[in-house]
Amino acid sequence: MNNLKDFLIYENVSIKKALEVIDNGSMRIAIVVDNSNRLLGIINDGDIRRALLKGYSLNMSIIDIYQRNPSVCKITDTKEHIIKTAIKNKVYQIPIINESNIVVYIEDLATLLSGRIRKNKVVIMAGGLGTRLKPLTDDIPKPLLKVGSKPILETIIENFANYGFKEIVISVNYKANMIKEYFKDGSDFGVKISYLEEDKRLGTAGALSLIKEEIKEPFFVMNGDLLTNINFEHLLNFHLSGNSIATMCVREYEYQIPYGVIQIEKDEIRAIEEKPINKFFVNAGIYLLSNKVLNYIPKDTFYDMPTLFQKLINEELRILSFPIHEYWLDIGRIVDYERANDEYSNVFKE
Structure with a gap:
């Protein structure tokens, strides 16, 4: 994914910034990483909506609301394994990481199931x-x-x-x-x-x-x-x-x-x-x-x-x-x- 950087955010960004990334991207999630692009977690629209219902404001940090143990797959996992993982965990997008826990790609379930040339x-x-x-x-x-x-x-x-x-x-x-x-x-x-x-x-x-x-x-x-x-x-x-x-x-x-x-x-x-x-x-x-x-x-x-x-x-x-x-x-x-x-x-x- 050539525009992977468009989906990456840091854990100190505001909820408003995370929402902008989610809304502007083709995926339904934003990936939370450290300065080396190592995976820390993910955040989606549902996480933000639940936070707002609890009284969080758009200017507050996402540090307490993002998912720290998301479903992930490794770059060496097969297509079939990724599909099974996504379906089992009821998610539409899965971060793909390498051996150093660095995010290298985001896999989309719908694309996997439909196939692409x-x-x-x-x-x-x-x-x-x-x-x-x-x-x-x-x-x-x-x-x-x-x-x-x-x-x-x-x-x-x-x-x-x-x-x-x-x-x-x-x-x-x-x-x-x-x-x-x-x-x-x-x-x-x-x-x-x-x-x-x-x-x-x-x-x-x-x-x-x-x-x-x-x-x-x-x-x-x-x-x-x-x-x-x-x-x-x-x-x-x-x-x-x-x-x-x-x-x-x-x-x-x-x-x-x-x-x-x-x-x-x-x-x-x-x-x-x-x-x-x-x-x-x-x-x-x-x-x-x-x-x-x-x-x-x-x-x-x-x-x-x-x-x-x-x-x-x-x-x-x-x-x-x-x-x-x-x-x-x-x-x-x-x-x-x-x-x-x-x-x-x-x-x-x-």
Whole structure:
């Protein structure tokens, strides 16, 4: 929400000011925040009316009348979870917060239920050889492998479409005709699909140099072998609110060292840590890019996404990380494919 600031107020403002914000905005609430935009609470027309009935004047502060424990959702919550939360708590608008309790968006129940069409394109990288999934990929490209009752790529497209992102671009190479024959122009799936055809392997970023039409809005890039139920709309809002040229989704990864780790200083043992667990954030294969990023991608050259992000870092441009806490699985090996089929029905609708 580009005009989020229009709904934010501080707890020392007057009731009159809060009422002006509520009346002038498209939402039915005002969000009470501190100086860092961390959520303190909300106030609506009903709160103000009840205060006036109790003898409060319009010039008094809202500090004693706003709701300090409102219904909220996190930026990582799914669309379905937000709808259920709103209905359960009988509210029409819900503040969306990040891990630092900072308000990044306001979700509107009516909009969620009616759905909306977004202009942002979705580029799905589906040209890989799927070597680690052989022999399953000897006769079929990895994105067409069925998980549950449908191909992996179909689930990805459906998830984006559910959030209103229906402009799909699929980058193809290995057994491209099979993918094009299955999805065609996308009309059977409620989306519009076009294709980027790699004559040679260009990598996850290099394939973007094949885009011919002008892109004006930030666009998604996602690997075609991932299953996740993240809220793509919240990813977009996070990217926009952070004024970022590029946002990378990241996933926390844990690795336990199977031995006791010895800390040594000048030959002396100072400490022993038994089988410590190291935690890292790893690239989750989902990105949100400004159209300006295309200027940093060389033509007709293999160029992968980590290289692109390193280039942006070297240029000291603003890039963000979006942590994924929802379901996420990279189907790169046979064991991952088997796990995906075991878990699919518990996460996605058949």
